Amino acid sequence: MCGIVGYAGARQALDVVVEGLSKLEYRGYDSAGVAVLADGKVAWEKRAGKLANLTAALAQSPPMAGTVGLGHTRWATHGAPTDPNAHPHTDCGEHIAVVHNGIIENFADLRAQLQAAGHVISSDTDTELVAHLLEDEVAGQSAPGAGSLAAAMRAVCQRLDGTFTLVAVDARDPDVVVGARRNSPLVVGRGHGENFLASDVAAFISFTKQATEIGQDQVAEIRADSVTVTNFDGTLAQVRDFVVDWDAEAAEKAGFKWFMTKEIAEQPRAVADALVGRTDAAGRLMLDEMRLTDDELRQVDKIIVLACGTAYHAGLIAKYAIEHWCNIPCDVQLASEFRYSEPILTRTTLVIAISQSGETLDTLMAVRHAREQHCRVLSVCNVRGSSIPRESDGVVYTHAGPEIAVASTKAFLTQLVSCYVVALYLAQVQGTMFASEIDTVLDQLRAMPGAVEEVLEVMGPVREVARELAAEPCVLFLGRHVGHPVALEGALKLKELAYMHAEGFAAGELKHGPIALIEPGLPVAVVVPPPKDMAVLHDKVVSNIQEIRARGARTIVLAERGDAKVAQFADTLIELPVVPPLMQPLVATVPLQVFACELADAKGHDVDQPRNLAKSVTVE
């Protein structure tokens, strides 16, 4: 939540920062602001609303020339999204400007202390307090100037409770941008004669692909020609450099109306990429980033999958594959609830944490808890170098490429594929499947990019029905077995994009309550299990469809191509390619993504930046 950019180099900082913010706007879009150092002063501008409001204001203001600066796009925590609460925030002397991502939990105490000491606090934010705390720290140093802002930042961070990425500039230390992080993301981009600080590499990828991870409780000081990273205690930090493995174009809309439509269309490629390099020359599965030894994996007798939102739905589906292929009991928990449920964990419990961003704080905290209890943690993540993989024992990257739209699409499909690969690897190590059986499933997975492509080619009727239903107040989703999490995911997509009441149910539960919701005309989307391989469940779902139709529901049926038994009960039939039951979520989810995207577009919503949401949820 919140996107942060800092720049020190030879270019006009304002241009670099605004361009960076445009790449980070998916992280928060309540308000935006920039600050630039020039002529011994800090100049800033900030506006409530989307980045466009800020750029319009900048176009009306005197030019902000200077080669050192910072910027912020906000998802509000403390204080409403107004101009005064937008970042950056300044100190009383207006030398220092600060931007922040996170929540400072001892906000009330610090505010009282600062006010008692005579500071004038002019916003409702926790962030502004940092500007005043830095002001006092810098003033307390013998010689404000070179190096003092980083020292002040280290001292201030030690007084803060909570989560934060902070980036600050001081007009008296004009060549420097300082960043700090605890539990929120911050990376350095290393250019030639210029350096960057950002919440995400997307902010600087058009300038450099060379990046450095900033660890927990570290402060980075960037200048045009140097990067220095220290721990909060002032000692030099060990840092890890990496090269960003995607191009700037990957984070562009490339002619699509929305990032979401582009990311939906990219799914065949993303699924294929998630499978690249997973076998050795002999055809045996290998996971080179895994970092867990086969001996450790052989001992695993229980698996807990932890995730939030869409990633949680991927986990719910993965459970079926894990239990079926590995014969290991698998529990799937919402990461935000995990710590508070007194989970029974042992040294032979494997925790799998699924997260697109790798920064979701609920998931990160759950990972920490599991590791404190001596569990092994394997993360399934998309963003290289993010916090969750850094803090896990092993990682399997999903290789989906940048996902910019707030609603997760290609990340979900690649999470599924990656979890399946992990399950097959465990089956290989624990000997619960023959090599030939693993090969068969791998072949099924390799056929999935083609199957997803097929689905994408026939989305016309889905778009049509989405537009017809744009004025409906509610849509229900039903499914069974792996189709149940697909129904949950379809409902989540519709809630977040179309702001409609949408619920996913296990179809078997219908008669236990939800059927009372059915009334004439209510749209119900039903994911039907394959008729041959899941004949019993298939027939039960067909009966459910008849039951809801008898009560007047309008049925949108997602069923395997050629499923004659169900076709007659569909007001709208969406045909899916014939795939094995465990693969069905990979094809059945796609029409539901398209449905939500189209419906939201028909309602005139901003599909990529739905209200109240942010892509990366870095507060608990």
Ligand code: AGP
């Ligand atoms: C999905 O459309 C959502 N925006 C959201 O549920 C998301 O999946 C969740 O916040 C988890 O994010 P993560 O995968 O980055 O951890």
